[in-house]
Amino acid sequence: DAGVIQSPRHEVTEMGQEVTLRCKLISGHNSLFWYRQTMMRGLELLIYFNNNVPIDDSGMPEDRFSAKMPNASFSTLKIQPSEPRDSAVYFCASRAQNTEAFFGQGTRLTVV
Amino acid sequence: AQKVTQAQTEISVVEKEDVTLDCVYETRDTTYYLFWYKQPPSGELVFLIRRNSFDEQNEISGRYSWNFQKSTSSFNFTITASQVVDSAVYFCALSEVGGSQGNLIFGKGTKLSVKP
Numbered sequence: 001d002a003g004v005i006q007s008p009r010h011e012v013t014e015m016g017q018e019v020t021l022r023c024k025l026i027s028g029h030n031s032l033f034w035y036r037q038t039m040m041r042g043l044e045l046l047i048y049f050n051n052n053v054p055i056d057d058s059g060m061p062e063d064r065f066s067a068k069m070p071n072a073s074f075s076t077l078k079i080q081p082s083e084p085r086d087s088a089v090y091f092c093a094s095r096a097q098n099t100e101a102f103f104g105q106g107t108r109l110t111v112v
Numbered sequence: 113a114q115k116v117t118q119a120q121t122e123i124s125v126v127e128k129e130d131v132t133l134d135c136v137y138e139t140r141d142t143t144y145y146l147f148w149y150k151q152p153p154s155g156e157l158v159f160l161i162r163r164n165s166f167d168e169q170n171e172i173s174g175r176y177s178w179n180f181q182k183s184t185s186s187f188n189f190t191i192t193a194s195q196v197v198d199s200a201v202y203f204c205a206l207s208e209v210g211g212s213q214g215n216l217i218f219g220k221g222t223k224l225s226v227k228p
Contacts, residue, residue, distance in 0.1 A: 031214055042220040043203065056215055091157065093216075098164075098209060100147055101216055103157040 006104035018080040023092035033093045082111045118219035133189040135204030146187045147205040194226045
């Protein structure tokens, strides 16, 4: 398996634009996590899914952020409209039940 | 509510020194998992170890060892004879099995610098 795959690896966008981050899970994994990492706040959990169902989205900063799992192997995190304070590295991770999570390489988002 | 505390923000050692990274956790669940991850300067997050709450045996893997103590809610990580390649940010994480259905929460991380 190729591991968790995130795209794009880098994204630079202008304030106000819509940004979509993508994540492909490892085959057979049933949990999906989205994290945001910044120097100030560390690694924050934004949302996680079990079996395609969102379980906890309390970490989503505000309504500008939304996440979906249209199927068992794929997820998107959308920011609309984007703001400079959204600049961060966004990681997704997947795991099988009660095992360790495997992380993608991350997407470095810069909003100017 | 679950919480992971890594009180040491940064640690600097000289090569070949031993170093211990502290992790203290809070949970109401009796069944949970603890993890350590490494984030080298290249940025990826690398899994190191997983322990479940019923297994308090210490574990050793080469120069790495882990000390899990439920009585103090701690899961500390020791690197023996540190090397420059150990320089990274190390994260401790907690996953509850019960009510939160598998949430995975990380501590703030400890940045380890190993100098030659």
